[in-house]
Amino acid sequence: xxxxxxxxxxxxxxxxxxxxxxxxxxxxxxxxxxxxxxxxxxxxxxxxxxxxxxxxxxxxxxxxxxxxxxxxxxxxxxxxxxxxxxxxxxxxxxxxxxxxxxxxxxxxxxxxxxxxxxxxxxxxxxxxxxxxxxxxxxxxxxxxxxxxxxxxxxxxxxxxxxxxxxxxxxxxxxxxxxxxxxxxxxxxxxxxxxxxxxxxxxxxxxxxxxxxxxxxxxxxxxxxxxxxxxxxxxxxxxxxxxxxxxxxxxxxxxxxxxxxxxxxxxxxxxxxxxxxxxxxxxxxxxxxxxxxxxxxxxxxxxxxxxxxxxxxxxxxxxxxxxxxxxxxxxxxxxxxxxxxxxxxxxxxxxxxxxxxxxxxxxxxxxxxxxxxxxxxxxxxxxxxxxxxxxxxxxxxxxxxxxxxxxxxxxxxxxxxxxxxxxxxxxxxxxxxxxxxxxxx
Amino acid sequence: xxxxxxxxxxxxxxxxxxxxxxxxxxxxxxxxxxxxxxxxxxxxxxxxxxxxxxxxxxxxxxxxxxxxxxxxxxxxxxxxxxxxxxxxxxxxxxxxxxxxxxxxxxxxxxxxxxxxxxxxxxxxxxxxxxxxxxxxxxxxxxxxxxxxxxxxxxxxxxxxxxxxxxxxxxxxxxxxxxxxxxxxxxxxxxxxxxxxxxxxxxxxxxxxxxxxxxxxxxxxxxxxxxxxxxxxxxxxxxxxxxxxxxxxxxxxxxxxxxxxxxxxxxxxxxxxxxxxxxxxxxxxxxxxxxxxxxxxxxxxxxxxxxxxxxxxxxxxxxxxxxxxxxxxxxxxxxxxxxxxxxxxxxxxxxxxxxxxxxxxxxx
Numbered sequence: 084x085x086x087x088x089x090x091x092x093x094x095x096x097x098x099x100x101x102x103x104x105x106x107x108x109x110x111x112x113x114x115x116x117x118x119x120x121x122x123x124x125x126x127x128x129x130x131x132x133x134x135x136x137x138x139x140x141x142x143x144x145x146x147x148x149x150x151x152x153x154x155x156x157x158x159x160x161x162x163x164x165x166x167x168x169x170x171x172x173x174x175x176x177x178x179x180x181x182x183x184x185x186x187x188x189x190x191x192x193x194x195x196x197x198x199x200x201x202x203x204x205x206x207x208x209x210x211x212x213x214x215x216x217x218x219x220x221x222x223x224x225x226x227x228x229x230x231x232x233x234x235x236x237x238x239x240x241x242x243x244x245x246x247x248x249x250x251x252x253x254x255x256x257x258x259x260x261x262x263x264x265x266x267x268x269x270x271x272x273x274x275x276x277x278x279x280x281x282x283x284x285x286x287x288x289x290x291x292x293x294x295x296x297x298x299x300x301x302x303x304x305x306x307x308x309x310x311x312x313x314x315x316x317x318x319x320x321x322x323x324x325x326x327x328x329x330x331x332x333x334x335x336x337x338x339x340x341x342x343x344x345x346x347x348x349x350x351x352x353x354x355x356x357x358x359x360x361x362x363x364x365x366x367x368x369x370x371x372x373x374x375x376x377x378x379x380x381x382x383x384x385x386x387x388x389x390x391x392x393x394x395x396x397x398x399x400x401x402x403x404x405x406x407x408x409x410x411x412x413x414x415x416x417x418x419x420x421x422x423x424x425x426x427x428x429x430x431x432x433x434x435x436x437x438x439x440x441x442x443x444x445x446x447x448x449x450x451x452x453x454x455x456x457x458x459x460x461x462x463x464x465x466x467x468x469x470x471x472x473x474x475x476x477x478x479x480x481x482x483x484x485x486x487x488x489x490x491x492x493x494x495x496x497x498x499x500x501x502x503x504x505x506x507x508x509x510x511x512x513x514x515x516x517x518x519x520x521x522x523x
Numbered sequence: 524x525x526x527x528x529x530x531x532x533x534x535x536x537x538x539x540x541x542x543x544x545x546x547x548x549x550x551x552x553x554x555x556x557x558x559x560x561x562x563x564x565x566x567x568x569x570x571x572x573x574x575x576x577x578x579x580x581x582x583x584x585x586x587x588x589x590x591x592x593x594x595x596x597x598x599x600x601x602x603x604x605x606x607x608x609x610x611x612x613x614x615x616x617x618x619x620x621x622x623x624x625x626x627x628x629x630x631x632x633x634x635x636x637x638x639x640x641x642x643x644x645x646x647x648x649x650x651x652x653x654x655x656x657x658x659x660x661x662x663x664x665x666x667x668x669x670x671x672x673x674x675x676x677x678x679x680x681x682x683x684x685x686x687x688x689x690x691x692x693x694x695x696x697x698x699x700x701x702x703x704x705x706x707x708x709x710x711x712x713x714x715x716x717x718x719x720x721x722x723x724x725x726x727x728x729x730x731x732x733x734x735x736x737x738x739x740x741x742x743x744x745x746x747x748x749x750x751x752x753x754x755x756x757x758x759x760x761x762x763x764x765x766x767x768x769x770x771x772x773x774x775x776x777x778x779x780x781x782x783x784x785x786x787x788x789x790x791x792x793x794x795x796x797x798x799x800x801x802x803x804x805x806x807x808x809x810x811x812x813x814x815x816x817x818x819x820x821x822x823x824x825x826x827x828x829x830x831x832x833x834x835x836x837x838x839x840x841x842x843x844x845x846x847x848x849x850x851x852x853x854x855x856x857x858x859x860x861x862x863x864x865x866x867x868x869x870x871x872x873x874x875x876x877x878x879x880x881x882x883x884x885x886x
Contacts, residue, residue, distance in 0.1 A: 229634065262667035272666045280666035290626025290660070291633065298636035301612060302585055308634075320650070324623030327676045331618055332627075488664045489704050491673060493728040494756065494772065494803040 127221040131296075133386075136486045139362045152373045153173055154517030155403055157380040160434060162442025164380070171384055173222075175450040181222055181461060185214040188238045190463040192410070192418045194471060195254060199268075199414040203475060204254045212409030215436035215513060216282035216341050218242055219382025220404075224309060224390060229295055230278045231288035234269055234343065235408075239311070243276040247466055251474035260522055263480040263487070285316040290336070293399070300313065300397060307390050308338040309325065314403075315346025317360045326367040329399035336399045337389045341376065345409035348421040364401035376404030380443070405436070415493045421477075466519050481521040482508060525562035546871050547685065547737070553715055553744040556562035556714050561748035565802060569739040572601045572678070573715035575720040576639060578750050580609045584638050586724070588614045590624055590641030595840075599680055599739055608755065616685040625651035625677060629659050629729075635752060637724060645681035645733060646693040659729040660704030664734035670681045673727035678720070680736035681709070682774055683824050683870060687736075688863035694773065697831050698730050707801040709733040711776040715743040718753030719799070720837055726755060737772040758805035760812065760854045767818040767880055770809060770835060772798045775822050775871065782876045801831060810842040816884040822871050827855035849886035852879040 129135075135418065159167045164170050173181075192209040217238025223262070224230075230239060237250070248259070253271050256264030262272065264282065272280025277289065292310030299306045316322060317340055329336045339362045344351050357363070364371030370392060376384045380406055389400040407430040411418045412498040418427075433439075444451040486493060486501040505523055508515050516523070526617035548691050566574060580586045587601055594616045599830055607616035617624050621642055626846040628640035642648045649657070655677070663671035681694040686809050699707045710716040716734065721731035761776065762783055769779045776797045783793035794812050800802055813819045819839060821832040832853040862869050 162677050179762025231630075260667070261669055262665060265667065266665050270665070272669050274669040278671050282658060282660075282661070282665060283655060287626065287654060287658050288624045289647075291630030292625035292653070293623075294632075294638070295634035296630075298585070298587075298631040298654075301587075302635060320622055320655075321626060324618075324620045324626060325616045327620065329624045332615070377794070416542075465872035488668050490706075491663070495805075495807065496803055 087103070102206060110119075131267070146357055146362070148432075149373055150357060151358045152371070152403075154373050154375050155381050155385060156375040156378050157384060158378045158439055158443055160439060162439050162444075162447055164443075164447065167262055169380075169384060171387070172382055173380075175384070175448065177222065178444050178448060179450060181218045182440055184218055184238060184241045184457055185440065186456075187247075187463045187466075188214055189437065190243055191250060191467050192237075194464070194467045195250075196410075196414065198254075198471060203409060203471075204268050205256075206268045208256065208413045208416055209232055209410035210235055212407045212430055212436065213341055213343055214238055214239060215379040215382050215440065216339070216376045216404045216406055219379040220309065220311075220386040220402075222328075223383050223386035224307065227305075228307045228390070230308060231292040231295070231301065231308065232278065232281060233285065233288065233312050233316060233341075234281050234283075234342075235313070236311045237269070237271070240271055240273065240276065240278055243269065243273075243278065245273055245276060245278070247470035248474060251470045252477070255471075255474040255477065257474060257477035258480050259474075260480070263484045264493050265484075266515055267489075286319035286321040286325075288312070289316075289319075289321050290328055292336050292338070293325050293329035293334045296329065296336035296393075297332050300333075300335055305394060307337060307393050309386075311339045311341060311392075312344040313350065314340060314344075314351050314360055315354055318354055319364075321342070326363065326369060326399070326401070328366045330369050333397040333400055335393040337386065337393055338399060338401045339386070340401070340403045341406055342403055343376075343406045345408050345412070345418075345422070347412040347416060350416070359403055361401065361403040361407075363507055364450060367401075369399050369402040370400045371403070373403045373405065376406030376440060377434055379440045382403070406436070409435075417460065449457075473520060479520045480516075482517075482523050525557045534762050540811070547773055548867070548870055550684075550781055551712075551738065551742045551777050552780065554712055556745055556747050560751050561576070561749045562668060563745035564746070564748050565743060566713050566717075566746040567716055567740050568713045568716050568742045569599055569732070571717040572720055572765055573603060573605065574732065574748070575724075576602065576605060578721065579607070579637065579639065579724050580605065580613060582750070584804045585635060586613070586639065587631065589617050589627070590831065591701070592616060593641050597641065599736060601678075601734075601739075612754060615677070617883055621647055621649075621651040622654055625654040625659070628675050628677065629654060629662070629672045629807055629879075632672035633662070633670055634727070637672070637674045638672075638676070639724060640675065640677045642677060642679040642837045643689055643692075645679040645695050646690045648677075648679055648695055648731075649667035651677075652698070655699070655729075655731070656702045657858060660702045662704075662729075663743060671727070671883040672729050675729040676720070676723045676732055677730070678732040680739070681733045681843045682735035682737060683861070683866065684737045685866065686863065687861065687867075689860045692824075692861040692866075694735075696731060696733060696772075696823070697825055697829055699715050700802045700804075700831050700834060702731070703802070704728070705802060706730040707733070708755060708799065709735070709773045709801060711735075711773055712738070712742050713746045715753060715799070717746055718751050719755070721750065721823065722752040722755050725752065733773065746796055753799075754801050758799055758808040759797045760808065761797055762793065762795040763791035764816065766792045766816055766822060768794045768796060768809070768812045769876070769880070770796045770798060770817045770819060770821045770832075771823060772801065773824075778871070778873050778876060779822065782873050782880060785873065785877050786880050789881070791880060795862055798835075804835070806835075806838050806842070808840060813839050813843045813855075814846045817843075818886075820852045820854060820876060820879045820883060822854040822879075824856050824871060824874055826858045827853055828858045830855050849883040854879045
């Protein structure tokens with residue numbers, strides 16, 4: 084008998100256990116999903132932790148790549164709802180906010196990418212192609228839910244209310260950046276918006292998300308954690324650690340994988356041999372779903388349900404959102420060196436999340452029009468340009484801030500080093516870009 | 524069991540115990556606790572740690588303890604009784620994965636819970652190196668203080684134990700001394716261990732708390748039963764002297780105390796300093812002492828090249844240059860992995876330290 088999980092978003096695990104008990108009269112000896120203090124026993128045929136029955140046929144399990152985990156979809160490519168029962172029936176207000184945030188994100192990305200090319204900022208990463216993964220999931224969460232992200236989730240911040248000037252100030256590393264220009268561009272963070280500051284190492288946020296979810300379960304019940312990561316980051320050891328910890332410790336965490344096809348130049352088929360990231364979920368005992376990451380409503384529905392289950396049942400949920408990285412990995416990458424224009428064109432023009440959503444709101448919901456669209460583009464451009472012009476003019480932080488926030492307070496050695504730095508820079512000021520910075 | 528067999532067992536246990544004691548490379552002498560810390564109880568090092576964690580969980584409802592095997596009391600019995608007292612949601616086992624333990628701990632701390640993580644042996648802390656160095660140490664800096672994991676404390680048994688060999692004897696202080704943003708602490712005794720663990724738990728920076736495992740049972744003192752902390756980043760002058768400064772930490776302090784006694788027989792007056800905190804370390808106390816004595820010997824079990832003694836030596840030669848009467852001496856493990864049966868020949872024992880003292884005095 085195989086362990087088939089019945090995806091009723093109910094109790095698939097317990098259902099399977101009771102099936103085993105009923106059908107074979109076997110004594111299961113696994114831990115229940117929530118710790119009830121039931122101790123596992125090992126008697127005779129029952130190994131600790133695994134309910135099983137025995138077979139005499141020598142047969143290896145072949146991962147079935149023909150029957151891969153299906154992709155949950157709500158909207159077709161024309162923006163029509165396929166199955167009416169899956170319509171989340173969102174208000175016009177929510178739908179328009181979703182769309183406007185996607186457009187603003189696109190336009191901000193375009194202008195900031197150019198800014199890097201012109202040498203105005205040092206580095207940038209765009210979000211093209213993955214707008215639905217950001218907006219769909221962010222809209223399904225509550226503001227108090229804690230977000231651990233990787234680096235290509237700016238739309239989540241935008242949805243939550245991160246302002247253009249805040250995006251720009253971080254990218255321009257000026258005095259308004261709360262981290263005082265200490266990090267490369269796009270390493271955003273916001274305490275008010277419950278978005279943990281981005282760090283460059285990949286997947287490190289994943290076991291942290293599990294720990295945060297565990298802590299919040301005890302201290303702030305009703306608060307969920309979402310952890311975003313790419314299919315490349317999912318190869319890191321930290322991803323394995325995160326899944327295992329969240330599952331064994333019953334942490335209410337949504338693991339949201341943006342499978343966008345590439346980790347810089349490495350295509351997904353060089354990243355893993357199995358059925359993507361979703362197939363790993365059940366190995367950890369996690370509830371799992373694969374969704375069309377370019378379908379805003381599918382992402383919304385899946386995240387909303389995942390949140391409900393994670394909190395009600397104190398368990399992690401894995402969502403693999405299939406999407407495509409339309410832009411380059413970053414401004415340091417030229418993706419034309421490793422992918423074809425034909426492939427790129429399909430995902431930019433034919434299966435574009437923003438276009439699909441625009442068709443839905445314009446043609447199906449009739450709350451948007453081409454004229455409004457044009458006006459929106461112009462408005463967004465204007466706002467972005469205003470914001471970046473202002474950000475560019477602001478001063479950079481004081482050099483003395485090199486030494487702050489290493490510890491909660493400046494220790495003796497750093498006070499001494501700060502003093503040495505100030506003395507040196509004052510004595511050789513002509514060699515340092517002091518004019519661009521607040522005073523020493 | 525027959526009387527004869529019982530007595531044979533007792534005798535063989537006694538022989539085993541005194542053999543172990545004879546093989547120990549140091550002699551632990553208890554300190555007297557400060558009189559203003561209230562009533563005391565005889566506790567060994569590990570019981571002092573349990574006591575500290577008990578106090579922490581009692582007073583801080585967010586505090587949790589986790590790691591491999593901590594639920595049943597830990598492989599070194601440091602968490603005995605805590606799960607029964609505080610519940611399985613507060614004292615629990617994790618899967619066998621150090622990067623997960625530390626990552627999980629960072630996340631719990633970021634979310635506002637006091638996270639006390641145990642890494643079963645310091646030798647196995649290395650899978651967590653990325654989480655510790657790239658994440659925990661830099662969390663506050665990179666977010667401008669919006670997010671930080673100051674509520675994280677990582678405790679781990681370290682150091683030579685007589686038979687630990689490569690992977691049960693390491694003290695990884697040097698790797699973490701290079702990771703600014705962390706605090707690294709290594710207590711020499713039960714009174715120190717309890718006060719410093721409580722200090723680390725309450726400190727608003729991520730702390731690595733190194734526990735020399737050979738001291739768990741070998742070190743017993745009258746430990747104050749109340750709630751007290753000891754200061755971090757403050758070195759302690761344990762013995763005053765005028766001829767040479769001996770600097771060390773952890774188990775090696777007990778070696779140095781004996782070296783000072785042996786040196787005294789040759790008329791050499793040694794000042795003994797316990798660094799206590801490796802990062803940030805108290806250069807002021809050390810340099811004041813060496814400026815006075817003009818000579819110093821720095822010692823640790825970890826290999827000499829790239830070891831922490833190099834950092835101390837470089838600072839001493841810069842700050843005390845004109846006061847030095849002899850070059851700074853380091854007595855450390857050799858530049859090899861930690862051997863098993865060859866341990867007595869690898870360790871910076873009292874005879875090597877004593878020889879170094881004589882070298883600097885006769886320079």
